[in-house]
Amino acid sequence: MSTDLSHAKLTALLATTFAALPEHRRGQNCVYTLADAAWAAFTVFFTQARSFLARRRDARRSNGRANATTLWGAHQTPSDPQTRNLLDPLASERFYAPFAIILQRLKAGGYWQAYQAFANNL
Template sequence: MFDRVVSSFRQRLSSLPDKRTGKNTRYGMEDAALSGFSVFFTQTPSFLAYQRMMEGSKGKSNAQSLFGVHQIPSDNQIRGLLDPVAPEHVFPVFEEILQVLEKQGQLANFRSVADTLLIALDGTEYFSSSQIHCSNCSSRTLKSGKTHYFHRVITPVIVCPDKPRDPVPES
């Protein structure tokens, strides 16, 4: 099941717009996006260092074995590749994953009152600068009059009372 979702995810991500030209295409857009996504499956400060350590000690990293990442870009390379991609290009990926999970019956055990899904929301600010900004940045004016730019994200999680979280197996 997990492999089917990742395969669908990879296929969608391979069509993300890529503004690179010439020979500057060492990493595929899908590898960058899947590497970024796989960060949520590790609890380490440095994603790339952890993946390289796993590859050295076990022969394969989680990014390779769980997500089929061919080459793992660094955090900065991931940002450089994905920052220009408008969020609208990624939205269909989440809809498709939800459809696959529904079709496979994976959401049935999470349904509660009136056959609904309970969604917990968590928000975080993941970029912050007083100098660097883009057209998608939010901004706030500080008391000093200085403008501060930032990005925020809301992360939805399907939850169900009395259901333990199923961990993803390590490879």
């Protein structure tokens, strides 16, 4: 098991997961990819921001660029309601795999132990 937790490896792991999301939309009104919606949702949690678009707008104002583009290569960003509409129909299990792999890498690399407490719990 690889213990590589580099930004490039973690981004590639998430990108692979997001690219494999099954298309559930009908018709031709598909402005945003499901992967872009998944990146938008991930960024909300990563940046601890309530609204990805608001955070992105603020970042553009302060330094002229947005983190989603710089960090993850996100293309287009759906609004918060659009992100929910795109991702809500998908089973949450679709997003488990990369986090299980990251957890395995944390354990294999010995990073996990510093956070264990009573009965080896986190």
